[in-house]
Amino acid sequence: xxxxxxxxxxxxxxxxxxxxxxxxxxxxxxxxxxxxxxxxxxxxxxxxxxxxxxxxxxxxxxxxxxxxxxxxxxxxxxxxxxxxxxxxxxxxxxxxxxxxxxxxxxxxxxxxxxxxxxxxxxxxxxxxxxxxxxxxxxxxxxxxxxxxxxxxxxxxxxxxxxxxxxxxxxxxxxxxxxxxxxxxxxxxxxxxxxxxxxxxxxxxxxxxxxxxxxxxxxxxxxxxxxxxxxxxxxxxxxxxxxxxxxxxxxxxxxxxxxxxxxx
Amino acid sequence: xxxxxxxxxxxxxxxxxxxxxxxxxxxxxxxxxxxxxxxxxxxxxxxxxxxxxxxxxxxxxxxxxxxxxxxxxxxxxxxxxxxxxxxxxxxxxxxxxxxxxxxxxxxxxxxxxxxxxxxxxxxxxxxxxxxxxxxxxxxxxxxxxxxxxxxxxxxxxxxxxxxxxxxxxxxxxxxxxxxxxxxxxxxxxxxxxxxxxxxxxxxxxxxxxxxxxxxxxxxxxxxxxxxxxxxxxxxxxxxxxxxxxxxxxxxxxxxxxxxxxxxxxxxxxx
Numbered sequence: 001x002x003x004x005x006x007x008x009x010x011x012x013x014x015x016x017x018x019x020x021x022x023x024x025x026x027x028x029x030x031x032x033x034x035x036x037x038x039x040x041x042x043x044x045x046x047x048x049x050x051x052x053x054x055x056x057x058x059x060x061x062x063x064x065x066x067x068x069x070x071x072x073x074x075x076x077x078x079x080x081x082x083x084x085x086x087x088x089x090x091x092x093x094x095x096x097x098x099x100x101x102x103x104x105x106x107x108x109x110x111x112x113x114x115x116x117x118x119x120x121x122x123x124x125x126x127x128x129x130x131x132x133x134x135x136x137x138x139x140x141x142x143x144x145x146x147x148x149x150x151x152x153x154x155x156x157x158x159x160x161x162x163x164x165x166x167x168x169x170x171x172x173x174x175x176x177x178x179x180x181x182x183x184x185x186x187x188x189x190x191x192x193x194x195x196x197x198x199x200x201x202x203x204x205x206x207x208x209x210x211x212x213x214x215x216x217x218x219x220x221x222x223x224x225x226x227x228x229x230x231x232x233x234x235x236x237x238x239x240x241x242x243x244x245x246x247x248x249x250x251x252x253x254x255x256x257x258x259x260x261x262x263x
Numbered sequence: 264x265x266x267x268x269x270x271x272x273x274x275x276x277x278x279x280x281x282x283x284x285x286x287x288x289x290x291x292x293x294x295x296x297x298x299x300x301x302x303x304x305x306x307x308x309x310x311x312x313x314x315x316x317x318x319x320x321x322x323x324x325x326x327x328x329x330x331x332x333x334x335x336x337x338x339x340x341x342x343x344x345x346x347x348x349x350x351x352x353x354x355x356x357x358x359x360x361x362x363x364x365x366x367x368x369x370x371x372x373x374x375x376x377x378x379x380x381x382x383x384x385x386x387x388x389x390x391x392x393x394x395x396x397x398x399x400x401x402x403x404x405x406x407x408x409x410x411x412x413x414x415x416x417x418x419x420x421x422x423x424x425x426x427x428x429x430x431x432x433x434x435x436x437x438x439x440x441x442x443x444x445x446x447x448x449x450x451x452x453x454x455x456x457x458x459x460x461x462x463x464x465x466x467x468x469x470x471x472x473x474x475x476x477x478x479x480x481x482x483x484x485x486x487x488x489x490x491x492x493x494x495x496x497x498x499x500x501x502x503x504x505x506x507x508x509x510x511x512x513x514x515x516x517x518x519x520x521x522x523x524x525x526x527x528x529x530x531x532x533x
Binding site: 033035146147148151154155162163164167211213214215 | 319345355374400
């Protein structure tokens with residue numbers, strides 16, 4: 001197994017994969033606590049427009065996705081929980097987001113090869129510059145999340161009480177959606193926007209089934225996420241099958257096993 | 264133990280939600296250690312009054328003081344039990360973890376809890392007789408047990424005033440009585456003043472010292488005998504009201520339409 005570490009692209013994949021796994025797991029744990037999984041799904045799809053549109057502006061797909069997902073995230077946070085119940089509206093917006101993304105792809109000739117890596121991830125194609133960019137985003141986001149984690153936990157479990165103690169639920173929700181947007185953009189670099197839901201929600205929802213306290217769920221989620229991504233990359237090296245397949249496959253089987261055991 | 268210090272003092276208070284006037288020129292003085300039942304039909308302003316006491320909405324006119332100071336948001340002297348139970352099916356945290364999240368929840372930083380804080384959680388669970396369920400995931404509790412968890416978190420920090428917003432809603436009569444006797448016991452042990460909002464007076468008849476009745480934008484505070492009279496209620500509702508006492512229970516009916524909730528002819532139910 002260690003032989004694979006001689007390859008630079010494998011080392012890059014492991015490093016970028018770990019960043020995405022940790023950030024996805026932390027954000028995902030709060031997403032599960034707040035029950036706002038729809039936002040992960042929505043931001044990933046809306047991000048597709050940004051990722052494909054970015055090439056036209058000379059930006060990388062991560063930059064493009066980040067820009068549009070952050071705007072969309074803040075908007076979702078401001079609109080609030082009403083959005084969660086209007087699945088028709090969400091479905092329509094997501095469809096048009098993918099449609100516009102396709103338009104950008106077709107307008108920009110020679111970019112179509114990128115479509116697969118945006119949709120399904122391209123962890124073995126990550127460059128040193130991208131890793132630096134990801135590391136920066138990772139450090140900023142994790143720091144902000146940890147600073148706000150006590151408030152976020154309180155307001156997620158007891159919104160009425162949090163409001164009574166002077167926490168603005170709207171600002172909190174907008175800030176958290178912004179962090180989801182960053183996590184989703186980062187994790188999309190690893191598994192792509194179509195599969196990002198599994199990497200962000202999967203480890204956290206498995207961890208909450210096995211734990212009963214905040215910190216055990218928090219670290220459990222990170223551990224599951226890291227082990228999954230590392231195993232996925234290793235199995236991809238051995239089999240030559242795509243890492244996205246292995247990562248989502250492992251998460252799916254762990255999820256099914258958890259549901260059966262913990263039912 | 265009721266003393267003479269006024270803990271809540273309202274003078275000519277008017278409250279509005281948006282442009283709608285909810286309560287007008289309300290006066291009240293509540294002393295430390297009193298058990299006050301707050302009643303009134305839907306939309307009479309019970310929740311608005313609570314939100315004003317918690318400092319969540321501004322006071323349109325008049326003055327409102329708690330513990331001799333103007334109302335401010337986030338006072339640690341008040342323990343608040345909100346109306347809705349937040350059922351987080353997906354969270355699956357234990358009862359103890361749910362209450363730990365409330366402790367100094369408004370602070371920045373990470374949710375580390377010191378041993379003393381965990382100890383306090385177990386103490387409030389003891390007060391509501393849920394200590395044995397501390398490790399159970401919250402979502403698995405019954406409706407009555409969830410309400411007791413809500414009550415337990417309100418007891419954190421030893422508040423001097425407990426504001427309980429419809430704790431009996433959605434509970435059957437047996438669990439209503441159980442919760443009322445737990446609250447009575449909590450009051451005995453902690454000596455806190457209690458504002459208990461309820462829809463029905465009957466489950467609380469034997470525990471309340473005075474009642475605060477809201478209707479038609481007006482409010483009356485006094486003993487059962489003082490407030491639950493045809494004259495007082497007719498004045499509040501601006502309609503002909505009758506108080507009927509039967510077998511130790513009290514019913515309030517509108518003489519014109521028989522049903523309490525349908526007295527929309529004179530006043531707004533906003």
